[in-house]
Amino acid sequence: MDNNKKLLAISIASIFALPLIAYAEGEGHYRSLFQHTDVTINADSTSVVDEEYIWRGVDQQGANGLGQQYLSFDQDKQELEIIEAETIRANGEKIKVPASDIKLQDGMLGGISYPHRKLYQITFSKLSPGDAIHLHYRQKQTKLDLPGGDSHSTYYNRDVIRDDTSYSLHYPETMSLHIASNELDKTEDKISNGTHTIKWTHHSTDTRTNDPNMVNAWRQTPYVMVSSFKDLKAIADAYQIGATEKARITPEVQALAASLVQGRSTDADKAKVIYDWVRKNIRYVASYIGDGGFVPNDTKTILEKRYGDCKDHATILEALLEASGIPTSQVLINASTDSYTMLPIPVFNYNHAINYLPSLNLFLDSTSDQTPYGLLPEMDTSHTVLVTKNFKEVSQTPPISTGGFKMLRQTKIDLAVDGSATRTTDITGYGLAAVSVKTLLDGIGPGKESDWARKTLANSGMHGSSEFKALPSNDPLKLSYRYTEKVSNFISQPEASTINFYVALQGPIAAGSILRRFTEKDRKSDFKCDAFAIEDQVEINLAPELKVLFVPKDVHIKEGDIFFDAVYQRHGNTYSVNRTWGSTSTKAWCAPKEYDAMKKAMNNIDKAIGGRLLFMNKNEARSDL
Numbered sequence: 001m002d003n004n005k006k007l008l009a010i011s012i013a014s015i016f017a018l019p020l021i022a023y024a025e026g027e028g029h030y031r032s033l034f035q036h037t038d039v040t041i042n043a044d045s046t047s048v049v050d051e052e053y054i055w056r057g058v059d060q061q062g063a064n065g066l067g068q069q070y071l072s073f074d075q076d077k078q079e080l081e082i083i084e085a086e087t088i089r090a091n092g093e094k095i096k097v098p099a100s101d102i103k104l105q106d107g108m109l110g111g112i113s114y115p116h117r118k119l120y121q122i123t124f125s126k127l128s129p130g131d132a133i134h135l136h137y138r139q140k141q142t143k144l145d146l147p148g149g150d151s152h153s154t155y156y157n158r159d160v161i162r163d164d165t166s167y168s169l170h171y172p173e174t175m176s177l178h179i180a181s182n183e184l185d186k187t188e189d190k191i192s193n194g195t196h197t198i199k200w201t202h203h204s205t206d207t208r209t210n211d212p213n214m215v216n217a218w219r220q221t222p223y224v225m226v227s228s229f230k231d232l233k234a235i236a237d238a239y240q241i242g243a244t245e246k247a248r249i250t251p252e253v254q255a256l257a258a259s260l261v262q263g264r265s266t267d268a269d270k271a272k273v274i275y276d277w278v279r280k281n282i283r284y285v286a287s288y289i290g291d292g293g294f295v296p297n298d299t300k301t302i303l304e305k306r307y308g309d310c311k312d313h314a315t316i317l318e319a320l321l322e323a324s325g326i327p328t329s330q331v332l333i334n335a336s337t338d339s340y341t342m343l344p345i346p347v348f349n350y351n352h353a354i355n356y357l358p359s360l361n362l363f364l365d366s367t368s369d370q371t372p373y374g375l376l377p378e379m380d381t382s383h384t385v386l387v388t389k390n391f392k393e394v395s396q397t398p399p400i401s402t403g404g405f406k407m408l409r410q411t412k413i414d415l416a417v418d419g420s421a422t423r424t425t426d427i428t429g430y431g432l433a434a435v436s437v438k439t440l441l442d443g444i445g446p447g448k449e450s451d452w453a454r455k456t457l458a459n460s461g462m463h464g465s466s467e468f469k470a471l472p473s474n475d476p477l478k479l480s481y482r483y484t485e486k487v488s489n490f491i492s493q494p495e496a497s498t499i500n501f502y503v504a505l506q507g508p509i510a511a512g513s514i515l516r517r518f519t520e521k522d523r524k525s526d527f528k529c530d531a532f533a534i535e536d537q538v539e540i541n542l543a544p545e546l547k548v549l550f551v552p553k554d555v556h557i558k559e560g561d562i563f564f565d566a567v568y569q570r571h572g573n574t575y576s577v578n579r580t581w582g583s584t585s586t587k588a589w590c591a592p593k594e595y596d597a598m599k600k601a602m603n604n605i606d607k608a609i610g611g612r613l614l615f616m617n618k619n620e621a622r623s624d625l
Contacts, residue, residue, distance in 0.1 A: 028207040029062030030055055032162040033132060037154055037224075041171040045150045045228040047141045054088065055160075056132035063127040069135055071120040077143040083136040085122050090130030097122060145294050146238035149229035151347040156184075156222040158208040165202040167224045170195050175228070178345035183222040200224060213517050215337040215589045216526040229346045236332065236391035242295035243311070243330050243388065247319045253299050257323035267326050271357060271364075272373040274320045279366040282316060283307040296353075313366045314353040321357065329389035331356045331363065333397070335379045337528065340589050342384050342394065354380060356387045356395070363397050370438050372476040375404065378432055382530075382588035399586050402533040404431035406582075407509040410537045411502075417543040417617060419494035420464075421487060426471065428480040429508040436508030437479040441470050453483065456505075462487040494546075496616040501538040501577045509534055511609075518602040522595065529590035529598070531561070533582035540613065542573045547618045551575060552611030559601035560594075561585040566608055575613055581605055 035053040042048075057063030073080040085097040101123040124133045144150050154167060167184070171177055173194045181200055188199035202222055210217070229235050260277055261270040285307040296302075296311035299319045308316070314330040321328040332350035343349050354365040354376075363385075368377040382399040408428040415421045429437040444452045453468035464487035471480035483504050491497050506512065509532055517527060542548065548570075557564040564581035590598065 027058050027161060028159055029058055029065065030160050031058055032160050032165060035165045038168045039152060041228065043172050043175055045144055047150065049139045052136040054132050054134045057127055057129055059129050063129055063131060066133050067124055067127050069122045071137060072117050073139060074116055075118050076116055077141065079140040079142060081138045083138060084134065086134045087124050088132040088134055097124060147241055148234050148238045151227035151229060153225045153347055154223060156202055161207060162202060162204045166199060168199045169226060170197050178227040180225040180344040184224065211520065211523050211525045213527050214525045215528055216341055217338050220525045225343060225345055225347050227345050227347050232346045232386060232394060233391050235346055235348055236386040236388040239332060240388040246296045246298045247315045249319055249323045250299055252303055253319045254323045257320045261324045267359060270324045271321060271326055271360060274324065275364050275366055275373050278313060278317045279369045281306060282313055284367050310353045310367050314355050317355050317366050327358055329356050329387045332386040332388060333380060333383050340383060370435050375431060399588055400530045402531045402582055402584055405433055405531060406430040406533040407433045407507050408535045409503045409507055413540045415540065415542050417494060417545045419491035421490035423504055424484045425504040426480060426482050427505060427507040428478060430478055433508040434477050434479040457485060463489050494617060495620040498612045498614050499540060500612045503536060515602055515606045518599040523592045526589045526591055529585050530588050531583050531585045536579040539574060539576040542615065544573060545617050545619055546615050548613050548615045550614035555608040557601055557604055559597055562598060562601045564605045564608060
């Protein structure tokens with residue numbers, strides 16, 4: 001699911017983040033010459049954020065990236081003042097940004113509509129390498145997004161050299177705040193005239209490239225976090241205040257629920273039919289109308305318009321389930337790979353709303369219209385979450401299991417003496433893998449299977465014909481398709497060659513991508529290590545004239561949660577392999593210290609998957625050498 005679908009509200013940190021695209025270690029494309037953040041928190045948790053920075057474009061890519069800056073604010077709750085905007089040429093000349101290059105428009109960010117927000121677009125024209133931009137602005141939070149508190153998070157990504165960075169915090173001496181920082185130097189901590197002031201500084205001398213497939217990025221990033229929420233319960237309760245009235249069971253909701261569950265006797269059957277109705281009939285629209293993206297629309301509005309954002313989905317699903325006698329709560333979740341773990345203090349770090357049914361111990365996300373009842377989209381799995389109704393403790397969504405993310409690939413290859421072949425591959429996805437199969441089938445579209453098969457064969461470099469078709473299934477958790485190729489150049493030198501036990505298509509589990517997670521020499525950060533299961537059944541039928549000279553040995557690998565077995569068999573001139581491999585992990589991510597052992601196992605699996613037959617044409621052997 002697109003992450004944009006899951007945005008509840010834009011945080012201060014993300015609103016004012018600069019575009020960071022420096023990847024190479026060294027100086028990168030940008031340099032932060034100066035950046036100072038000054039945050040004043042009032043006794044009622046409203047705040048003033050004063051931000052000033054000077055960033056230089058090191059090369060043309062960096063200069064281009066700095067050319068436009070965006071500042072977004074909620075006109076109902078915030079005031080934003082641009083104090084200074086200027087270009088500083090490499091020779092020191094300062095050029096004020098003209099008023100015509102500072103444009104205020106209705107809120108659009110990342111393709112999402114925020115009607116209550118305004119967006120400043122500031123254009124620094126004709127930037128060249130060595131030029132810098134200087135921007136100074138002040139944002140006042142005049143009304144809280146949620147009752148009872150507020151939170152601020154600022155991250156200093158490592159892909160930029162920072163010469164002079166500081167963060168100053170001011171708040172009443174009598175106020176209780178949660179404060180956390182990472183890899184910053186505290187240079188001031190004093191109380192004067194009833195105000196507590198803390199200052200941190202930070203600088204760096206080179207950039208650092210993030211590890212591939214990095215997760216829990218916040219744990220490896222310098223940051224300052226501040227929160228006036230008492231605890232996570234305060235966040236859950238604050239959200240629930242706005243959500244309770246919106247999920248009220250109206251006569252329309254009661255009537256719709258009754259019609260949907262008619263004839264269903266169990267709560268599971270009722271929940272399934274309601275969930276299926278919501279995901280198929282309430283269209284997701286990324287438009288945040290109302291109270292800052294934190295409060296859903298009411299059920300009447302949702303049913304009339306038949307669309308809504310994630311909060312609206314969670315609200316109408318809750319109301320219909322409650323009307324059917326099934327207790328339901330909304331759930332706050334950070335549906336991304338950025339944060340599988342709890343932050344050190346109670347910061348509002350949630351970008352999505354789903355549902356929890358305690359009597360069924362079941363989480364549901366109806367914004368994913370392709371995810372069948374009983375499953376969560378991958379980005380929702382294995383996360384710490386807040387079940388907001390009658391909150392008691394932090395909960396966790398279930399992890400992916402091998403049975404819930406499984407793929408079976410069955411391939412038969414008939415190889416002729418001239419190197420031509422017919423290869424038929426049946427691919428079946430189970431659980432989340434079935435969702436991926438449905439996504440593929442929907443993407444191809446009815447009646448377009450022949451075009452897809454033709455293009456796929458052409459992209460493979462083989463010549464011939466191909467056919468693609470979905471296989472019948474009544475189970476949304478088990479979906480299959482068949483791809484058949486008849487090619488003239490399957491083996492380019494059939495007199496003597498090798499043939500791999502390869503399937504025609506990767507299928508719904510990206511095995512290659514999983515293996516590429518383990519190509520780095522070492523890791524400094526957490527990484528993905530979900531459970532999965534792949535079974536390959538490959539059969540190769542050779543023409544009678546072809547004689548096999550080498551068959552791979554059976555392979556068995558077991559390292560922690562990782563397993564791999566490959567068993568080869570021969571029946572006449574038919575050779576087959578049955579490969580089963582995957583991970584029985586019960587968590588979504590692993591720590592760097594686990595990498596070495598997993599890398600060794602995965603690298604050995606990568607080699608074993610490449611097992612092949614060596615054969616020759618008995619009639620083509622030379623006798624003169």
